Amino acid sequence: MPDSGEIRQVQASHGVDSQVRVFGVPPADKASPAEIVDGFLEAMTSDDPMLDTARKYLTEDAAKNWKPGSAVTVLSAGLDRYPVPGEKEPDQPRWKVTGKKLATVDERSAYQPETGGGRYEEYLQLVQVNKQWRIATPPSSLVLSESDFQRIYKPVNKYYFAGGTLVADPVYVRQRSDPESRMDPTTQTVQSLLAGPSKWLGPVVTSSFPSGTALRDGTKSLSYDGQNTLRVPLNAKADNVAHPQCQRMAAQLLYTVKDLTASRLDRVELLLSDGKSSLCSVTGGAAAAIANRVPSPDHQYYVDKDSRLVRMTLDVTSEDQQHQAKPEPAPGPLSTATAFKVGSAAVSYDEKRAAVVSQDGRGLYVVNLTTAGPMPASVLSSAAGKLTAPSWDALGDLWIADTDPQNAALWRVPGGTGTPQKVEVAGLGSGRISALKASSDGVRIALLVEKDGSRKNLFIGRVERPESKADASAVSVRELRPGAPQMAEVTAMSWAPRGRLLVVGRESGGVMQARYMLADGSMVAAGLPGAAGLSAIAASEDESKPVVAFSEDGIVWLPPGAQWRTAAAGGRAPVYPG
Structure with missing residues (x-):
């Protein structure tokens, strides 16, 4: 670094897009069929x-009717392409393009991981037009390698209501203007x-927008005003909604756009179909x-x-040194029942009750954390296995699984006090649930199988609940889908802010690491630094709270923007409420 010399002001340029742009090369005159196929596949990845x-x-x-934006096929690597052998008409050659399918993005921009290592296969028919080779049958969707997909598309969350709670629905949109x-x-x-x-999420969520609501015709760009307000003009379908419904519509929009942009968003205003009047x-x-x-x-x-349940407060708001409060026994019956040994625990979101599994894994108990008293009777017992x-x-x-080989099952305790109900898990087959974590919104459950x-x-399973409370026993888990298909093994997981999962596992041939995953099974680039050796992990919906984990050093925690620190030399099974 220079330590002398004059100081000059440098004017920063505005609006510079540092992301790499890729542009295709048009076909050369009298290009061969192989050159046409290669050039076309490269041009599909362009930013035109x-x-x-x-x-x-x-x-x-074909150019007029081709609509590749309706879906995207994501391949784990590039495409293989070669001419189809044995063609009887050399003046109309066909080329076969193949690859290993990683995922698809459907017409609603939702990412669907491929299960079972599916193969992508399609044929490109070439014909001559004015003595130039051209493709008459392009792929039905955009076909991209994983690296090209990550360059062109970005993950965002849309938000819908499940009951009275907003739920994140992850989708992918293009980084720049849609073609x-x-x-x-x-x-x-x-x-x-x-x-x-x-x-996938549709059966368990609702939108406050009336059916058919769309942006006002001609709307291609939405921008902020000087008061950090986003104004959104809608079509006539939304002109007559009542004020409470409109407020819910605006809340969906605000959370959706707030997740998308780094700009500060203080307010969302919905406009009538005239594009001027406020709704x-x-x-x-x-x-x-x-x-x-x-x-x-x-x-x-x-x-x-x-083997006692304890709690601690970690204050990470101070500028210089995060303050760690001394751990204290969890209040209520657990603080006085010294003979009771805790194996694992979960605390309700209001922190008024704790569900604890005995150290031998055989019994589940729900205790009150606000009043003292004796230990209650067990809510659920495992005959020959252990409870998760x-x-x-x-x-x-309250959710828990029994690993009893003869009676393995997922159980739900309504309200934490009702009679335990066995929950059907469609598609589980012979799999055995070894760990679980219900999402805070109540519509998804993560299962280690x-x-x-x-x-x-x-x-990840979708939790479906009957509309009638009288039929509460019909709660089920449907449409299991891979939550971390890129990982060969997962050892621990926790729900994280904005509908993500924090997953500890390893890729094939790799080392253990902790990474954020979207709930659709796609991987978010962010990982935790120095996360080797973690065997349990917990994250809060509040992003200002540290990630807490169990490692060979005991209970450790990672505040935002800091490094791992030891919170307690002894201990295990860290959890946040939930």
């Missing part, structure tokens, strides 16, 4: 506004929100009340070296 260069490789009719709609990323995301939830508006504070999210936790909990660590959802229901004593894999 309308994929104009890729269309130049097609016949006139077909010409909408910028913010507008693409809003349009996707208005189109409705993904097919309603909502501020961040009002939207938070409507969203009904879980409260920020007051404590973190873990099981200490004496329990988990609460924001509705107050072990088959035939093999490695544990992560699956």
